Every structure is written in structure tokens, then in C-alpha cells.
Amino acid sequence: MADTATLIGRPSIGQPTRRVDGPLKVSGGARYAGEYFADDLLHGYVVSGSIAKGRILSIDTSAAMAIPGVVEVFTHENRPRTAWFDSKYQDQVAPPGSPFRPLYGDGILYSGQPIALVVAESFEAARDAAALVKATYAPEEHITDLDAVKGQSYVPPKKRSGIAPPPEPRGDAEAAFAKAPVKVHETYRVAVEHHNPMEPFATTVVRDAGGKLTIYDKTQGSQNAQAYVTGVFGLNQSDVTVVNAFVGGAFGIGLRPQHQLFLAVMAAQALERSVRVVLTRDQMFTLSYRPETIQTLSLGSAPGGKLDAIMHHAVAGTSHFEDYQEVVVNWAGLLYGCDNVKLSYELAKIDTYTPSDMRAPGATLGVFALESAMDELAYAAGVDPLQLRLTNYADFDQNEDKKFTSKALISCYEQGAERFGWSKRSAEPRSMRDGHELVGWGMATGVWEAKINKTAARASLTETGHLEVSSATSDIGTGTYTVMALTGADAFGLPIEHVTARLGDSSLPTAPVEGGSWAAASTSSAVVDACDKLKQALFKQAQSMPDSPFGNVDFDGVAFRDGRMMLAADEGSSVKLGEIVRSARQHRMEAEGSAAPDSATQKEYVSYTHSAIFVEVKVDEELGVVRVTRIVNAVAAGKILNPKAARSQILGGVVMAMGAALEEETFADHNLGRFMNHNFAEYHVPVNADVQDIDVIFVEEPDDKTSPIGAKGIGEIGIVGTTAAIANAVYHATGKRIRDLPITIDKILA
């Protein structure tokens, strides 16, 4: 019989595991970028501009400079020189264009643009002085309203790296749509959303006596930030270390370096002091956002709902200086089998900052439109919405003409529907009630790409038998620390307390930004590889030990458990791992490993995560109030490495979807060209009272092709499709089809 105590002490991949960084986080021991100190630390406060477009005529810093404690006020007039070429400012995930350069010149490109940095001996003095910096402007006519420029949309001439443009059309979608007996043709929109992670953007630059910089930055990629800083400021890589050991949420806004990083390093270099710059909550609304996107969906089907035509066209807003792109329309050609498909994606320029990736970028928008339209088609064709999805189920990817590495979406539909009780649904809108509330049941499909990115990791074993696994990846609250420690513990059969995970430091083995749901699968695969190599090195060393029990076996003949290497065939013959290290006259032995996508697999296969979401809403129709009372989200994402953290990821995605569906909206005053509700009182995200039952199911999905470890990634799939399922439930409850998120009281009453 298995020894329970041992099982608990020695975790394995797939076992629900508590966060190893949890105690640090709940006790305040985890330090974030704005919480590091230096002896002579200066504090920077950003002054944000108030017009959307034009030039700064004058900027008066004299009153600010007169405040006691103020050391310098940097503006475009006195900023130090930085790199000339655009390429130096382009980070790993930059879209095509000319990246914004803080304090570069007198030009104003968007409202809220940083126009000065006040640096003082105290935060209070800097803030006080910042209010006294007075700029006068020569405003120029601006346009921030996408509707005003959507007629001038264009196909982006340069594609953004890593973002697949829409596939070539297949069949003849227009002709097929024209003659389809059942049709849906509608326009869908989602309001501008700002990422709003809990932790504001912050950078603390600690400058040592020799001028070397340790930069504590809020970022999703320490090495991306490091490359940006060395490029822009002409520094050597060996003189700049970027640390992001803890990140208080990011949702994509931390993929690109933000302006406080530039300003903090600029000030530290110019003043030869350590400097910290923290943005305010309001200034968080001067950064990137999820772009407003106008989507038109046309679906044509046979009477039973079999799709014969899909057309999906999107126009998205971007800035005047970069062509931000994301995958909005491709999902419509991927998710369902259809021979006549035409997909197009265009941009239109407005006078705002460049939009950026925000949790499931593109898919959150595109799949909302697609899955809303599918629900409309179900009613138009008179078939059950779930049945419609099954009727059009895609067994291979028609966009790329490739097979799926795995696709257990049918199980998602089946298990989700069973758990939710979908079969008890009455089809007619407005047919279900609970007292005076209308009840609505809606469903949708979710999909997100599954991939790994080239990532390195190191495994290191000390003479005391303690394992450290490390990589320059980030943990933005997703559970990377835990999954790395769990992987190391699993590889060596060690209790998790005997494993330390290190990440969030640019000096660690190379890793990409944490995004795209690839971190867990990539990093843990690299950790497995590093551990394998370290185990082989340990085996070799152990064979050379005097009286080694391993002299006559090869590597496959040994096992690792509880801090020992043993003969697989005779567990009594074992050596402590620490002893092996000591026998090599070392304090530690280490090995590096890596993981990367397999190009041969990629030629034949594509990989995606999928989900089926079922939602119950209750609507007080007279007052327009919608409550989401129940959500079941069934997810197929390959092997689930840590079901506990994975569930949390899905819960977070679902709650974020509730926000997008019902609450989140950044209001722009187009007269002023400015976002107005820039605080947490007026920019609404769900609160506890909004969130009721959420049930997460992970269906079995064996996958040996996406990543060596068998995982796909779950950071984003929870949000995709969930907004549509909520909107579809609102339709079922009320008979009102709302195609413009968020679904607020006024839209229900309209």
C-alpha cells in the first residue's frame, strides 16, 4: 500500500500543489519593483500631458525646481541624449513602426503622454513639484474616435512578428453566403479596456559605485527590458541586470517596456544616483489598452446549420506611430469546418497610444463575435446551439491544412453540458424564469493557441542535496515558480521543500517574455531537460565513486527518489545525491537544458487549447440588471501540471470575461481626445458580489507533440468565448441580442 505521507511529501506533476511563493506573498515578504531601496534613492514623478495632439510651446519648470528637495526636472528640452535609431527602441514584441520615445521632442502624440519627470529626494516633494510644472501647447486637431476613421482602414503593410495574418480566402464565401438558406450578418464591438493589473508600473534603478545598474522593473520579461535599456542607453549587457522576481499581475501590459523604465534609467544615468519611478493608477490609463475593434461577421448555412460560408472582417484602432496587430479573424476559419471562408483584418489610425496584447489578445474579441454569431445562427436555423457546434466540428485546421496535435473539444462539450445540465434547457428565449427574474442559459466555444517558445533552464544540486531550478522567465501571478519547483521535485523524486525555483532575473538562463500562455509548458519542459542532464552528470560522477553500486548498470538502470540515486532493480543500493556532489569535490553540480518548438511537428500539426463554456444569467428585465449566477468552463489543455493553480488561472480568466461582458469600459471623451474614467472607482472590474458559482473542468487530453512535458498552457483560454457565452445567455433570458460589450443596464433597457 502506498505511504500517504510520502506521497504528500514527494509531489508529482499533475498533483494539486500549493503555491511555493504563497507564504511570501501573503506575508508581505515578496518584493515588487517599487519596493526596493538604495541608500541615496531619488524619487521620480511623471508629469502627464493633457492634450491629444500638437506641440509643447513652452514648459515652465521653475516653480517645480524651487520646491525643496527637487533635484532635477527632465523635459524634452534638457533630456540626455539616447539612441537615434528606432530599432534600438524596438523590444521583442514591438509591432512594426516607430516606438514612442519619452521626452523625445515637443510633439504630443496622445493624451496623457509623459512630458516631464520631476526627480526629488522624497516622493512627496516630487509629487508636489510635479503639479507645478506648467506646459503651454499648440494643439492640433485630433481624432480618437475609431468610427470617424474606419472608412480609411488599411491592411497593415508590415506584419507583426509572431502574429499570423488572415489566411488566403478559400472557396467563394460571397457566392456561398448569397445563396445560403440561413444567414447571419451582424456587427460586433467590444469597448476599450485597460489591463489594470493590481500593481502599478514601477521601476527602481539601483546604481552601484561603478555605475552598474540593477533595475527592478515591473515587466513580463527581464531580458526584454534589459535589451531595451542597453540598446536605448548604449550600455553593456554585463552592466545591466533586470530583476522582476514578483509581478503583481500584468495581463500583457508588461510585455513591452513602459515609459517609467525609460525615465527611471535616464534619470539614474544623468544624475548618477539610484532612482525610483512609480506610476499612479490614473497614469496606468495612459499606457496601452485592448484596441477598439469593429467586427462584421457573416455566416451562411444549410437549413440544419451546416456552415457553407464564413466571412469575418475586422477594423481595429492603432496609434499613428505603430501598427499594432493581433489575431482577431483567423479563429473563424479555424474553429468550424467550412469550405468557403474569407477573413480580413485592417487597421485605422487614431491619436492614442499604441494598443497592446491583453489577455488572449485578438481571440477575446474575435471569438466573442464568432460565438455570438454562431448563437444567432442556431436560432436562425432552429437548432440547439451546442448541436450547431457539433454539426460544424473541425477535425483539422483548414486555415493551414494541418492536423491538430490533440483536440478534446468534444469532451469539453460533453462534460460541460452534463455538469451544467444543458439538456434541461428550453430553447425559446424568455422561456425560463425564477420568480420575477428571467433566466438565460447560453454557451460558447473557446480557443487559444498552444505553443512553446525557446526557453533555457538550469538545474543545480548542492552538496546538501538541495535542488535549485532556474530560468529568466517571469511569474506574473500565474504560478511559474510553483510549476518549476514541482517539475524539479518530480524529476528528482524530492519533497518540494527541497527544491528552490528562481526566475525573474535577466542573468538567469535565457527565456522569452511570459505571455501567450507558453511559459508553463516551455519552462517546465526546459527544467525537465536540465534535470535530465544533471541526473546524467550525477550518474557519471556516481559511477566513478569508490565502491559505486552503479558500476555495472547504464543510466536507465537507476532511479532518483528522496534525495538518493538508487538501482532501479535494488532500491537498497543507493547513494545520497549530496554525497555524489561532494565526491566531485564541488559545492554544487549543475546542468543547463532547454526546450524549443519542434519544426518537423510544426510542418504537420497545429496546436490549440479549447474550451466549452456554459453560463446561467438571471435578469431583472424591468431594471436592466444582469447577474451571472453560474458558469461551467470545461477546458482541454493537454496535461495539467498543477491542477490547483491551473484552476485559479481559469477562474481568473472567467472573472475577467465577466468584466468584459458586463462592466469593463474605458470611456473616451473624443472632444478632448482623452480617456476619462481613469481610476478604479469609475473603471469597473468585477467585485466579489458579482461572482457566484464558477465550475472548472479539465478534460483528459493526451498530447505528445505540443511540448515535451505534454502541457499546453492555460493562462488565456479561460477568458476566450466566455464573454460570448454570457451575451448568449442574456439573449436566451431576454430575447435581446446585444452585440456591443459591455452589456450594461442601459443596453438591456434600450
Add this chain to the structure above:
Amino acid sequence: MKRFDYVRANDVGEAVAALAASPAARIIAGGTNLVDLMKYDVETPERVIDINRLPLNTIEATESGGLKIGALVSNADLAYDSRIAERYPLLSSALLAGASPQLRNLATTGGNLLQRTRCYYFYDTGTPCNKREPGSGCPAIEGVNRIHAILGTSDQCIATHPSDMCVAMAALDAKVHVIGPGGERTIAFEDFHRLPGDMPEKDTNLQPGDLITAVELPAEDFTAHHSYLKLRDRQSYAFALVSVAAALKIEDGRITQARLALGGVAHKPWRDTEAEAMLKNSTPGVASFSAAAAKVLETARGYGENSFKIDLARRAIVRTLKQAADGTPQSQTDKRIR
């Protein structure tokens, strides 16, 4: 945030004297709104007078059978005070509909009366605002005004008063006790807050040097028929799009007394005594409730994004009066609307 002097008053006399000495000073109690506004450079007092040590934190019975609530009684203590909960459940309910437990622990009765609008432009010194900077203009009128007023607006300002507590106090016919350079006086709740007119920078009729000492509730019993319904963009921790406080006395199937006040719709808690008069002597039901709602909204005007509030307010008034008449007041914990 501008630097400021800080003084602490140890008794009411000291506070009044300190205020008289520097009329541009601001009183600080809970600070839940003032400190934010100072950080935003919207309020830039040169001096802050801390009154937290003043003996104004008790709730006492009045000779006429009502209750007198000290200006420093916290919103939480007030909401959960057994006399308030039993005799003025409408006030408890309105308090619990507002803010969050943390804020209610800190926010005071007097401070709640003086909280300022949540208009986006008022908070953003990068934009014009007649309330913040008289004469600079009101971008809300043709801009982002989803949360703005539909009643009693002016061409200078369409901001709303954000309080929940005050809506219930207006309906309960409370009185505000103040002390100023000229001594003590009381102000009827109706007269305490003002409409924007051409002086939107002035939220209330307090005179320079006035200090709120208490709010008095008269001895009236609406415990059988009352409700506070707050409609907002999420289920908790959001300011009202529209809120309604209703209190009725019903005898033999007829309304003998009615109180009706709205929040989120005007520059002040919007009590309508004409609508109350219409309800009096009527039979409770959709017909009389709808007529009262129509009366309240007779002069309502939308500005685009907030135009839906007119219809929403009408529906909310009818529902709240029904909840009150049925004796099923809205729960502030169960989010299902009754």
C-alpha cells in the same frame, strides 16, 4: 499634492476658531474623499484641521423622540447601531449600499454630507471643470456623461451628489446641526445641498467657518414600509446610476404618508415633496407609483449617454415604492432585486 499645515482641534470651540482663522482651511475627519482629492490637486487647502478628537461621535435621543447623530459617528457604526437599525432601517440600508466595509469604518456622518461629486472631469485637472475651476467650462455636457445628472442641472454643471446616506436622510426629513462664527443653527436637509446654478463650485449652503456637529432624525416610524434600492454598474462598490429611498405609512389600504428621494440623478439628494403629496391618500399600486414617478421626472433632461437614467429612474421609483408597500425592503447583501 500640495503641502499643507495640519492642526488638531481638541474641542468644538478650537475647531471653530481655527476655521475662522483660516477660511481656506479644510476640516478632515475620515478623509476618505478629501485625501483623494488632495492627491489629485483638486482640493489644495493650505491648512487641514483634524476634528477626530472632538466629542461628536455619539448617537443620542432627542427630547422629541428622535435621534441626534454626532458628525463623527462612522458610517459603519451608524449603519449597525441598534437604534438606527430598528427605528430607521431605511438609513441603515442606504449606508450599507454605499462604499465598502473599509471605507464605512473610516467615513463619518458629517464627511458623508460633504463628499464631492464623482464627475470624471472634476477629478482630472488636465480638463476644464466649472466646479473645480469656475468659468473653465463643462466638457461633461457634450462629453462622457453616463453617470451625470438628469434633474436640476444647469448649463454650468451636470454633476451629481454621490452619497447614499444622504438620500435616506433627505427622505427621513433630517436636520443638519452646524456651528459657525455666529453660533449654532440647524439647516433643513432639503436646504443643505444646493443645485449647481451658476455657482457649481458651491455644493452646500454652509457658510464660511461653519462646522457640522450633528444630523438629527425626527421621531417618525417608517419601519413597516421602506426600501432603499441602488442601481449601479456592478453589484457592489460602485456609485449609483440611480438610487431611490422610499418610506410609506399605509393604513387601511391607503397611503397616509409618503417620502421619496433619489440619488445619482442630481447635484443634491433629490426629494420630491409634490410626488409625495400625490402618493398621500392614494392606493398603493403601479398606477399611483407610476404617477409619482412621472411627477418626479417631469423636468428631467438627458445629455446623451445619461438619457437612459430617465427611464431607469422611473422604473426604479415604481419598484422601490412597491418594495416599500409590500414590506419587502431591498436587501443589501442578497443582490437579487426584490
